[in-house]
Amino acid sequence: MDFRELPPVKEQLMKCVRCGKCRELCPVFKEIGVESAAPRGHVFMVQMLRDGKVEPTPEVYDRLGQCLMCETCSANCPSGIDVHELNAAARAYLSQTNPNWGKDLLFGNFWTKPDLMKQSIKLASLAQRLGLQKLARNIGLTRILPGDLKDAEKILDHIPPRSARSTLPAFTPAQGDTRYRVGYFLGCGTDFLSPEIAQATVNVLSRNGCEVYIPEGLKCCGLPHIANGKLDVARQLTIHNINLFQKLNVDYIITDCGSCSATLTEKNLRFVLQGTPYQEDAAAFAARVMDLTVFLIDVLDIRVDVHTGQKWKVTYHDPCHLVNAQGITAQPRELLRRIPGVELIEMPNAASCCGGSGTYSVTHHQVSMQILDKKMSNAASTGADVLATCCPSCIMQLNHGCRRSNWNAEVVHPVVLLDRVYQEALTTV
């Protein structure tokens, strides 16, 4: 499809009055300080592209690619412009005109096939544990991505040996009476980087009266593809996943990953599926998708009636894809408050980006680290011993931040803490 026909380009581009409000909100602009990194600058460049005033070159992609898709600008633009969508639309157009074998391989092939991905991650992880950094570099993600690899690959240092899906059953029954049938959208980040979250999610849902289904053949939500100009691949993945869940007759589709739930909102799916006959299916699908913390608080209204005597000082980092893309801030905090032993301490600027954003920490390593260092100093200022957040990509980045700043905090998803309380209470009964 012609990128000029995509809704944000067609309807929103002209509405930008270049007021500049977004400049000061953008985490990348704050570090770089040049207009080409400002959201307003991206809107301008998309317009230049649309009007044929600049050629669709890799250099234009580089400028637009500075955006880490945190959606802070979009959430705050007084003219209601989805700056990140404009950017994604332009990236898709630029990718079509400038094929990049590395990205094609990674996002067109590797990241669409769960098995292939699993094998590679396994190999990468094995190699790392054997100290074969060089081999890891050659087979892992870092080979295909540009940037400061030597330092950047440290972020990927701690890839667990086994993915979540290789250990979790396709069906887990509810404990006690069944309240809901839940499909679990087990995203790539949770699956490969933080499988302990997946285990905790299944445990907690089951314990609170939910049957949990993990559909066979579930694929990536498509966010990495949207962000990397592979809108067509994202479209295929989305249609595949919608079909998959249509077959499962579930009440809710739950995900513990903020980026997955943000990608699966109706608004975003409309953008991805523009021009396909799947708009209505997408709306029905999106209506059932819910972030895990929202489900636990707003739908299940869980009460935790067990204690372990353990105490945690917890501070919470808002993942961009929850706070900016979906306005979700209260439920993760409420969930933490409901976990016995948790004392919640707010950090300054909890909603500012951590600079992780999937592959950004590898492709734009230096800026990403600058953003991260600010985040870590805010987080550490609370004196907390646990840093909680609801996105595996943030967790990976924040873990790296803890190592960088020598801050000995545990970085977890709230559901992992909750599950720990349940499990420890069981063993101490």
Added chain:
Amino acid sequence: MNHVDIKKELIKMLGPDKVLTDELDLMYYSYDSSFLTKLQPVTPNAVVLPTSTAEVQAVVRLAYEHGINIIPRGAGTGETGGCVATEGGIVIDLSRWREIVEIDVNNMQVVVRPGVIHADLNDELAKFNLFFPPDPGSSKMCTVGGMVANNASGLRAVKYWTTEPYVLGLEVVTPTGEVIITGGQQARCIKNVSGLNLTKLMVGSEGVLGIVTQIRLRCFPRPKARGIAMAVFDHLDDAPATVLEVYQAGVLPSGIEILDGSAIKAVNDFKPQINLPDAEAILLFEVDGNPPGVEYEGQIIKEVAGRRARQVEWSTDKQRMAELWEGRSITAAAAARVRPDGSRIFAGEDISVPISKVAEVLRAIRALGDKYGIKVVNYGHIGDGNVHCAPVINPEDPHEVELVQKLVDEIHLLAIEMNGSTTGEHGVGAARRGYAVLEHGSAVEYMKKVKNAFDPKGIMNPGKLF
């Protein structure tokens, strides 16, 4: 020296991180918030991002030597194309230079570099119970340097006036490359009438006389309390009459804002939950100070406004005040909503007229809108007669663009005819320079002489002001 050599020289002086020469990177400096530069963006020949007086001076000296235009730029939130290289040259972007040099609490003043963001400055000052009162709507994004250059003001100008009275002294790199300090070499006093007042001359000079590299600002104690009154009118004329009556009753609110019928509709369309009453005009009064005084003045406003208004609400409750004020603060953004395929534009957006003529002017603007078939949303700082009109058009339709330019021209002429000015706070820049002689007559010649004394080669932000 040719262009290539100049660029090389700039990089040699400032280092590669502070110089942009790639054509693509330069394009991003072809605009500010003005409609003018949206229609006609102009790409500069180079951009530099200095963070010291020595660096600014080095660039200016090079430019002076070779007769190259130099254009200072803050955050590029100006509405007039003021920071755009409309006649080519080197843009000097000062927005990275964000140092608060000193908060001198004992002398109630602060020294800053030009790139500090207005809201950031006030956040820091708040730690000492101080504030820098002018408050442009662009507070969260504009630089203090840009405010000084444009003599910016805002909602609270009624009581606190503009940037100018707060500027105690400046460090300026002149267009010939010298560094001067205005307001006294070592002065830390607040009152100072010695010498010709170059500080005052620089404030509002829109970057045509030199580059401001350091600013010494007076601060005020932070008020402890606030209250807001909303008065709803069935007849537009009653709004300005009420403003005068409140003044006559001995009350000087910090701000008085008006939304006319078009703005009320726009706000309600944009955010139905705000639910402003349907009316010809709404006035919002803000009072600040100490709690008893705020309450006392609030009651007077309530009583005085109640004589003409259909309904008056007075509140000091934080939540309610935020709701009432939200109606005003989102107007600028909401304006576009009067038309689904429309965008508000920043042109003809800042006229200033005598308070007594505000109603007449608003009616005349409505008639002009009808004449050209263009929706215009009106709001503004009625307390000082500064009216913001927001024409809403489809900027991609050349016919509408042509029409709106005629409309804007008529709005500017209307302001002059009504004993007002084409701009109350946003400035002249490139967008309004055509009205200089009409507004100032032969005084423009003296403006040019002043400029020439500072800038004999005419390299300093040419094509602006007149």
